[in-house]
Amino acid sequence: MNKTDANNELVETVRDLTRVLLALSEKYESKSETIRDLNSYAIPPSRIASLLGMPLKDVTSILSRAKKSSGKAK
Numbered sequence: 109m110n111k112t113d114a115n116n117e118l119v120e121t122v123r124d125l126t127r128v129l130l131a132l133s134e135k136y137e138s139k140s141e142t143i144r145d146l147n148s149y150a151i152p153p154s155r156i157a158s159l160l161g162m163p164l165k166d167v168t169s170i171l172s173r174a175k176k177s178s179g180k181a182k
Contacts, residue, residue, distance in 0.1 A: 127151055128159060143170045 109117075127149040136142045139160065146156045153171060157164040 124151055124155060124159075140170045140174075143167055144174050147171055147174075 128146065128151070132142070136145070139162070142160065143156055146159070147153070151159075153167045154164055157167040160167070
């Protein structure tokens with residue numbers, strides 16, 4: 109990894125942490141709610157899974173269910 113790539117990764121990490129701090133400044137009733145909110149801050153599912161220490165398949169499942177239910181509400 110060259111210096112530019114390392115800097116870009118560092119900047120993305122700082123942005124992600126900032127988003128997480130903003131998202132988690134509120135209290136959530138469930139992990140699902142946390143996942144949906146982090147996703148609304150444009151954090152990729154793989155990073156959400158890593159941040160919350162859970163399997164990616166669980167995160168994508170929660171996001172898929174949320175997308176389906178929001179589509180039915182329209």
